[in-house]
Amino acid sequence: MATLATRLTALLGIRHPVLLAGMAGGPTTPELVGAVSAAGGLGVFGVAGMSTEAVHDAVTRARAIAGSAPIGVNVLISPAVPRPGADPDRVAEVLAPLRAELGLPHPPPAGPTPATPLELVQAGLDAGATVVATGLGDPAPVAGAARDAGVPLIAMVSTVDEARIVVQGGADVVVAQGGEAGGHRSNFTVPDDAPVPLVGTMALVRQVVQAVDVPVVAAGGIMDGAGLAAALALGADGVQLGTALLVAREAGVPDGWRDRIRAARDDETIVTRALSGRPARGLPNTLIEALDQPGAMGWPQQNAAAGDVRRAAAQAGRADLMSLWAGQAAALAGPDRPAADIISQFVQGAADTIARLGRISGG
Numbered sequence: 001m002a003t004l005a006t007r008l009t010a011l012l013g014i015r016h017p018v019l020l021a022g023m024a025g026g027p028t029t030p031e032l033v034g035a036v037s038a039a040g041g042l043g044v045f046g047v048a049g050m051s052t053e054a055v056h057d058a059v060t061r062a063r064a065i066a067g068s069a070p071i072g073v074n075v076l077i078s079p080a081v082p083r084p085g086a087d088p089d090r091v092a093e094v095l096a097p098l099r100a101e102l103g104l105p106h107p108p109p110a111g112p113t114p115a116t117p118l119e120l121v122q123a124g125l126d127a128g129a130t131v132v133a134t135g136l137g138d139p140a141p142v143a144g145a146a147r148d149a150g151v152p153l154i155a156m157v158s159t160v161d162e163a164r165i166v167v168q169g170g171a172d173v174v175v176a177q178g179g180e181a182g183g184h185r186s187n188f189t190v191p192d193d194a195p196v197p198l199v200g201t202m203a204l205v206r207q208v209v210q211a212v213d214v215p216v217v218a219a220g221g222i223m224d225g226a227g228l229a230a231a232l233a234l235g236a237d238g239v240q241l242g243t244a245l246l247v248a249r250e251a252g253v254p255d256g257w258r259d260r261i262r263a264a265r266d267d268e269t270i271v272t273r274a275l276s277g278r279p280a281r282g283l284p285n286t287l288i289e290a291l292d293q294p295g296a297m298g299w300p301q302q303n304a305a306a307g308d309v310r311r312a313a314a315q316a317g318r319a320d321l322m323s324l325w326a327g328q329a330a331a332l333a334g335p336d337r338p339a340a341d342i343i344s345q346f347v348q349g350a351a352d353t354i355a356r357l358g359r360i361s362g363g
């Protein structure tokens, strides 16, 4: 197979410069994380929202599949985002009929206190994770744990300013998340009442590469080897894949979500605060419509409020009531296939693209 050796592959000890985005809420199963790492990429768990016991168990299972290859854990470090006019009773009223439809108790029973990002990272490291990754905030709360464990810290950002902040805070790798990206926007410096920064991947990656000295990983809208080659051409040392790996066989993604990804139009995804109280890109559905109301709360209250509905809907395969995070290039996802095939198609496709460009340039 073709090889693409970069500063990132050397730093992380991986064969291919391809990272699985930690995707909290189900997609990053132990099987997916283990398969990506075993295939030479970096498998990363999205562990936000899990208990420390579940993290320990999941990382242990992924580690068994990955063998000696590195694996990572990803946490969300978002400060609380209060929302003026938040009305928990109004949100509960909206959720009541959806719970009835899914056979869930209303109101839902109180859950355990969520583990902190540091506790989640520690549980992952104890179970054998060898990389710490963060999104949605300044990684400072977990930087010490990564340093003490002697493992690389990867931090995701959405602006050049944020890139400088996370490098100063100890990040060894910066993920530049372009506006095309599926899932939550990783901005943490722009106030909630200001427009959401949606700097496109091409514009952001090139500027972040020039602003920091550490390896930069491009994320957002990268769906095949041509996208990987384009990221390398911009000076990135690798890519982070969310949507492209949602159709991996091993991903914890119900069929209804996979179908919506493949059928998506380029202009169909929306950036909405309705599901979690923070801006995130996904495909519109009934749940977003229902929650997009005056009285919607901020992060993390809004995220927690409909958690039981989203989980039950995912289990029941109800694409209308789960979260359908996806990036703008979702339609390029292709058929369901093993993660190892997706990784090798990326690497081969990038090598082919680079060879084709070499011929264009006339050397």
Ligand SMILES: Cc1cc2nc3c(=O)[nH]c(=O)nc-3n(C[C@H](O)[C@H](O)[C@H](O)COP(=O)(O)O)c2cc1C
Pocket (backbone or CB within 6 Å): 021, 022, 023, 024, 027, 046, 047, 048, 074, 075, 076, 134, 135, 136, 156, 177, 180, 181, 182, 183, 184, 219, 220, 221, 222, 240, 241, 242, 243, 244, 325, 326, 327, 328, 329
């Ligand atoms: C379903 C889904 C869940 C995500 N969850 C997380 C997460 O838990 N932590 C994180 O840092 N990024 C998360 N992201 C964002 C990714 O890190 C990445 O920025 C994005 O997927 C890249 O764009 P793409 O989807 O077009 O590949 C998620 C993305 C998706 C699609």
